[in-house]
Amino acid sequence: MKKSRYINGIGAVTAQGIWRTDFFTESQPLQQAVNAAQQPSYRELISPAMARRMSRGIKMGIYAAQQALDEAQIDIPDAIITGTGLGCSEDSEKFLRNILDNDEEFLTPTAFIQSTHNTVAAQIALRLGCKGYNFTYVNRSVSFESALLDASMQLQDAEATDILVGGVDEVSDHTFRLLQLVGHIKPSDVHETIHDSNSPGANYAESATFFTLSQQKTAYSYCEVQDINLQNKLSQGDLAAFTKEFLERNGLHAGDIDALVLGYNGDKEFDGWYDIFECIFPSIPSIYYKHLIGQCDTSSAFAVATAAKLIREQIIPAIIQRNQVTLDRPLRNVLLYNQFRGEDHSLVLLRSC
Amino acid sequence: MAVAGVAITGIGIISSIGKTIEESQHALLSGTHGISRIKNVETKQKERIWVGEIKYSNTELADLLHLPAGHNYTRTAMLGCYAAKAAVDALGGCDMGAYKTGLISSTSVGGMDYTERYFYDYLENPALYPYITTHDAGDSSHKIADYLGIQGLVTTISTACSSAANAIMMGARLIKSGRLDRVVVGGTDALSKFTINGFKTLMILTDELCQPFDQNRKGLNLGEAAAYLVLESEDVVQREHRKPLAYLTGYGNANDAFHQTASSEDGEGAFLAMRKALTVADLAPSDIDYVNAHGTATPNNDLSEGRALQRIFSANMPLFSSTKAFTGHTLAAAAAIEAVFCVLALQKQIIFPNLNFKTQMEELDFSPQTEVCQASLTNVLSNSFGFGGNCSSLIFSKA
Amino acid sequence: MAELKEELKGKIIEVLNLEDIAVADIADSDPLFGEGLGLDSIDALELIVLMDKEYGIKLSDPKQGKSIFQSIDTMAAYIAENRTK
Numbered sequence: 001m002k003k004s005r006y007i008n009g010i011g012a013v014t015a016q017g018i019w020r021t022d023f024f025t026e027s028q029p030l031q032q033a034v035n036a037a038q039q040p041s042y043r044e045l046i047s048p049a050m051a052r053r054m055s056r057g058i059k060m061g062i063y064a065a066q067q068a069l070d071e072a073q074i075d076i077p078d079a080i081i082t083g084t085g086l087g088c089s090e091d092s093e094k095f096l097r098n099i100l101d102n103d104e105e106f107l108t109p110t111a112f113i114q115s116t117h118n119t120v121a122a123q124i125a126l127r128l129g130c131k132g133y134n135f136t137y138v139n140r141s142v143s144f145e146s147a148l149l150d151a152s153m154q155l156q157d158a159e160a161t162d163i164l165v166g167g168v169d170e171v172s173d174h175t176f177r178l179l180q181l182v183g184h185i186k187p188s189d190v191h192e193t194i195h196d197s198n199s200p201g202a203n204y205a206e207s208a209t210f211f212t213l214s215q216q217k218t219a220y221s222y223c224e225v226q227d228i229n230l231q232n233k234l235s236q237g238d239l240a241a242f243t244k245e246f247l248e249r250n251g252l253h254a255g256d257i258d259a260l261v262l263g264y265n266g267d268k269e270f271d272g273w274y275d276i277f278e279c280i281f282p283s284i285p286s287i288y289y290k291h292l293i294g295q296c297d298t299s300s301a302f303a304v305a306t307a308a309k310l311i312r313e314q315i316i317p318a319i320i321q322r323n324q325v326t327l328d329r330p331l332r333n334v335l336l337y338n339q340f341r342g343e344d345h346s347l348v349l350l351r352s353c
Numbered sequence: 354m355a356v357a358g359v360a361i362t363g364i365g366i367i368s369s370i371g372k373t374i375e376e377s378q379h380a381l382l383s384g385t386h387g388i389s390r391i392k393n394v395e396t397k398q399k400e401r402i403w404v405g406e407i408k409y410s411n412t413e414l415a416d417l418l419h420l421p422a423g424h425n426y427t428r429t430a431m432l433g434c435y436a437a438k439a440a441v442d443a444l445g446g447c448d449m450g451a452y453k454t455g456l457i458s459s460t461s462v463g464g465m466d467y468t469e470r471y472f473y474d475y476l477e478n479p480a481l482y483p484y485i486t487t488h489d490a491g492d493s494s495h496k497i498a499d500y501l502g503i504q505g506l507v508t509t510i511s512t513a514c515s516s517a518a519n520a521i522m523m524g525a526r527l528i529k530s531g532r533l534d535r536v537v538v539g540g541t542d543a544l545s546k547f548t549i550n551g552f553k554t555l556m557i558l559t560d561e562l563c564q565p566f567d568q569n570r571k572g573l574n575l576g577e578a579a580a581y582l583v584l585e586s587e588d589v590v591q592r593e594h595r596k597p598l599a600y601l602t603g604y605g606n607a608n609d610a611f612h613q614t615a616s617s618e619d620g621e622g623a624f625l626a627m628r629k630a631l632t633v634a635d636l637a638p639s640d641i642d643y644v645n646a647h648g649t650a651t652p653n654n655d656l657s658e659g660r661a662l663q664r665i666f667s668a669n670m671p672l673f674s675s676t677k678a679f680t681g682h683t684l685a686a687a688a689a690i691e692a693v694f695c696v697l698a699l700q701k702q703i704i705f706p707n708l709n710f711k712t713q714m715e716e717l718d719f720s721p722q723t724e725v726c727q728a729s730l731t732n733v734l735s736n737s738f739g740f741g742g743n744c745s746s747l748i749f750s751k752a
Numbered sequence: 753m754a755e756l757k758e759e760l761k762g763k764i765i766e767v768l769n770l771e772d773i774a775v776a777d778i779a780d781s782d783p784l785f786g787e788g789l790g791l792d793s794i795d796a797l798e799l800i801v802l803m804d805k806e807y808g809i810k811l812s813d814p815k816q817g818k819s820i821f822q823s824i825d826t827m828a829a830y831i832a833e834n835r836t837k
Contacts (some may be wrong), residue, residue: 049790052769080608086489087511092547096469099550104397106805108767109797112551113614113740116461117490117511122741125608131625134608134743135519138463138490139509146508150523153530178475178485232456232498232507297489343495556797556814615793 005155005225006353007308009074009212011067011166013037013060014293015205019067019305024317029193029291033186034176035205046127053110054123055090057170060208061120062127065164069128071220072212078160079133080121081151082168083143085297087117089172097174120168120208133160141263141340142230143167144209144301145348149228151213158215166210167298176204184341185295186266194291197266205294209301211308217353222308226250226333226349234345236273240280243337246347258331259285259310261303263338264322265295270341277337278323285316286323300338304348307334311352356635358600358750359525360590363583365439366693367432368680369405369576372417373439378697381705382725386679388562388574393428394466396546402558405576405681406544407432418500425483427464430493432579432686433541434500440537440581441501444595452534452589455506456498457524458581459516459540461685463490466545493541506533511685513739514647515606516540517580518688518747522604524584534589539581539689548684549575555614557651563682565648565675566655566721568712573649576681580689582696596752599696602732603636603748605629614740615653620661622744623647623736627665630746636732638666641748643704643728645691645735646721648675649682658736659717670719672728674707688737688745695733695749704728757828767802768795780824788823796821808836 012019016027017038042051042059045066051059061082069077086092095111116122118136125134133154137146144167151165179185186192186201194203213225229246247253260281262274278286289306293299310316311331336348366373369387370380380387388403393410409417414431415424418438426434437456441447464487471481486492494509506527510519517540524538542548552558552575559572582601590597607629609622616622631638647658655675662670676694683690694705707721731751738744761775764784768791782788785796796817803809803820809831811817820830 048770048772052771053794085491092465095551096465096472096547099469099546100472104546104550106801107550107554108801109551109554109614109794112547112554113794115551116513116740118513118739118741118743119613121512122608122613122743125610125742126613129610131608131610131622133606134512134741135510135523135606136512137508138460138511139494139507140489140491142508143491150526153526153532157530174472175488178488181475181479182482182485184486230506230508231504232495233504344491554797554801556800612792613794 002156003158003215005152006214006217006221007211007223007225008214008218008221009068009072010305010308011064012207012209012302012305013040013064014207016292024319027292027319030203030205030294031191031193033180033188033190033203034171035203035294036171037206053114055088055114055170057088057168058120058123061166061168062124064208064210065124065166068210068212069164072214074162074212076128076130077162077164079154079163080125080130081135081147081163081165082121083137083147083298084117084167085140085143085169086175087138088115088119089170089175091115093172093174141297141300141338141344142346144298145228145230145346149230152225152228155213155215162212162214164210165213166208167301168208169206169296169298171206192266194264194266194288197268200267200269202265202267202295204296206296207293207299207302209305221353223311224351224353226351229347231345233343236276239276243280243347250349252333254281257281257284257333257335258329259287259334261287261307261334261336263290263300263303264288265290273339273342283325285321285325285327287316287320288322289320303336303338307336307350310334311350356602358602359528359584360597361582361599361601361696362585362595362597363440363443364598364693364696365436365443366580366690367407367436368578368683368690369407370679381679384706384708386708388681394544394546396549398549398553401560403562403574404544405574405683407577425487426496427487427493428466428543429460429462429464429541430496432543433458433493433497436579437497437501437537437581440583444583449502453505454503454535455527455533456494456503456537457508457510457520458494458497459510459520459685460490460493460542461511461513461516462542462545462548464488464492465547466543469546501537512743513741514684514687515737515739515743515745516685518737518745519606521582521601521692521747522606525601525604528584528586535583535585537581537583540686541579542577542684542686544575544577562709563650563678564709565650565677565707566659566714567710568714570650570652570655572651574681576683578680578683578686578690580686580693582692599699599752600750601747602750603630603634605633606745609742609744611742616657616738618657620657622742623658623661623738624664626744626746627661627734630734630748634748636748639669640732641671641734642730643671643698643733644673645695645733646673646675647736647738648677650677656716659714663717672704672722674705674722676705678708691735692747695735698733699730699749699751702727702730753828753832756832757824760824760828763802763806767798778824782823784821784823807831809834
């Protein structure tokens with residue numbers, strides 16, 4: 001008997017601050033090429049002795065993870081699974097600079113230790129004393145979705161009952177400057193929102209988004225995670241068939257989907273994928289979120305948070321709706337689609353519970 | 354008897370002891386290690402360390418792979434492509450589109466070998482830009498998938514030195530759950546100045562040949578390698594009339610939750626990982642005939658792992674060895690090359706030796722196998738542990 | 753010696769990023785590890801580099817640190833005796 005997977009807790013640290021009830025009403029579209037997250041105070045969560053070695057990404061991850069656990073009232077999950085595209089970029093850069101600038105002399109271990117991709121998952125485990133399964137996926141824009149797939153399989157097969165799953169990526173100077181050079185990030189002197197974007201590249205921002213996924217439905221359950229699919233390569237012509245096959249294996253048709261949450265990031269060269277995707281469906285509300293929290297490899301984790309909140313509240317705030325279609329029925333099935341520069345496509349299906 | 358497990362139908366490997374299965378096997382049987390001074394990486398540490406380096410330059414690797422001029426394959430990607438292609442070729446003419454096929458790769462350094470070379474030069478030289486996007490860990494997986502012609506579920510795991518074990522584990526679970534019919538799993542890591550200096554700051558590199566499980570061990574030798582396995586569902590095995598090389602029957606991952614880099618004294622994480630793997634395989638400790646230990650030869654790892662082995666096997670410690678003295682510690686690739694060694698051990702009914710061992714550790718009641726020996730092997734267990742307390746165990750069973 | 757000890761405290765606070773601690777908070781005889789300042793094995797490695805970089809003292813075995821890094825007193829005494837810069 002396959003078990004269900006419920007989202008029972010959410011936490012996030014983003015460019016719009018932390019995850020909270022009025023998150024969308026207080027948000028403003030980003031206009032900078034590179035955006036830092038609004039940092040909460042970490043004092044109550046992380047002792048100064050631990051915090052002194054942690055870059056922002058690690059702290060953000062710990063904070064978002066704890067928010068997600070608290071909301072679900074889980075002390076120690078059975079497993080911790082994270083996704084990150086660039087890992088602990090700041091410490092990697094710091095250690096590399098030390099090597100290059102000091103000609104391999106007088107190097108200290110802290111930045112190297114913290115630069116490992118699985119540092120966030122490991123630090124969360126260390127802090128919670130969680131000896132369970134601990135994985136980190138690092139595959140560009142499906143890093144988080146890989147983690148979600150793993151968690152989902154474990155819950156479905158009853159290998160675990162409560163899993164902490166999340167995505168985190170931090171901004172670091174040099175790496176992001178290089179991403180600007182190759183056009184992934186808009187130039188610093190371009191100030192466009194996704195809505196009025198006319199240029200290639202995206203506005204980037206760091207973020208951490210975590211979830212407690214459980215077999216058990218509770219009074220706080222947001223929704224159910226129905227299915228996930230990942231695909232490294234796809235042609236635009238195959239997108240409809242890819243989506244249809246996914247819906248069919250879940251016993252659904254395009255007409256059964258009540259809203260879409262799409263990864264539009266303002267890159268004029270690649271946002272066309274989402275336009276094509278929208279055309280697969282009849283006229284339904286289309287939602288976007290990266291204009292608020294920015295692009296990073298794991299920002300699509302926030303799509304899950306957004307959809308979960310919409311399903312629970314059955315309201316679509318105007319700031320995140322992309323088209324003009326009025327919601328005329330209960331939000332039951334919400335489909336999420338994300339890709340980055342035409343690669344690493346993911347579909348996530350969430351259902352009300 | 355173990356549970357049915359997932360069939361391993363292809364293996365491919367490149368490391369400092371050989372670029373084919375045959376070369377690797379020959380080195381293992383003749384006790385020929387691949388540890389030398391470093392040649393391909395410009396580093397101040399070159400006279401202070403010994404490494405398991407693959408003696409092909411990047412140009413030679415690109416030629417072996419027939420890459421076009423102007424390619425942007427990092428060394429990590431090239432090693433990965435080479436070993437993964439060998440694993441798939443072992444199937445003999447295989448249409449990647451015929452079944453739901455995926456790739457679960459792993460790496461710890463990713464494209465750091467080029468990032469450290471061009472880090473500042475990138476700002477000045479647009480000709481180097483193609484390498485900017487090879488920095489992330491996912492790049493090598495994309496390159497491997499393209500090289501093999503895999504379109505489907507492609508992802509990457511990075512949990513430091515246990516990475517490939519976790520890629521193998523996830524691959525097996527995807528087959529078991531029916532999400533994939535076939536999956537290429539493994540890991541790749543090239544030597545880089547970044548990791549060499551990183552391990553040096555931790556003061557766990559020895560300036561001699563490493564001595565796993567020796568009382569006087571002084572630390573590890575780093576290495577580079579890639580290895581991949583093809584896992585296929587029972588359905589594919591039957592339809593394609595495959596003869597599985599071995600089965601992956603058990604797997605487990607646990608976290609030591611003790612320290613960011615060091616292992617706990619009692620090896621709790623390692624103990625939990627081995628226990629989980631035994632449970633998944635439905636085997637008792639007494640069913641394990643050989644253990645390919647993580648055995649990095651650092652004072653901390655070998656003590657912690659030794660204690661965990663003692664806790665699992667009590668007085669009935671099976672034959673065991675660490676093959677790190679042959680290859681060096683190849684980080685994210687380590688569990689994959691050792692998985693290949695385990696498959697070879699099962700196929701040949703042979704145990705590969707633990708080189709450079711002289712004196713038994715005073716804390717342990719047992720010593721590793723130091724000579725090649727014939728043994729009746731049905732189930733073998735392989736350990737891999739990484740930073741962040743990441744502990745993984747895999748169990749392979751005879752086909 | 754008093755000057756060296758003050759300098760050492762400042763440097764330790766800086767390299768170990770001990771944000772909440774001031775030079776005045778560290779007594780010369782306070783244990784640096786465990787109870788006291790609460791440093792750990794990673795800090796010990798950082799201190800080994802500090803010894804090399806600032807005072808030209810090379811420690812090749814992390815175990816040597818145990819006796820040298822007991823307190824500011826022991827550290828300063830070792831530095832005074834062995835420094836090459």
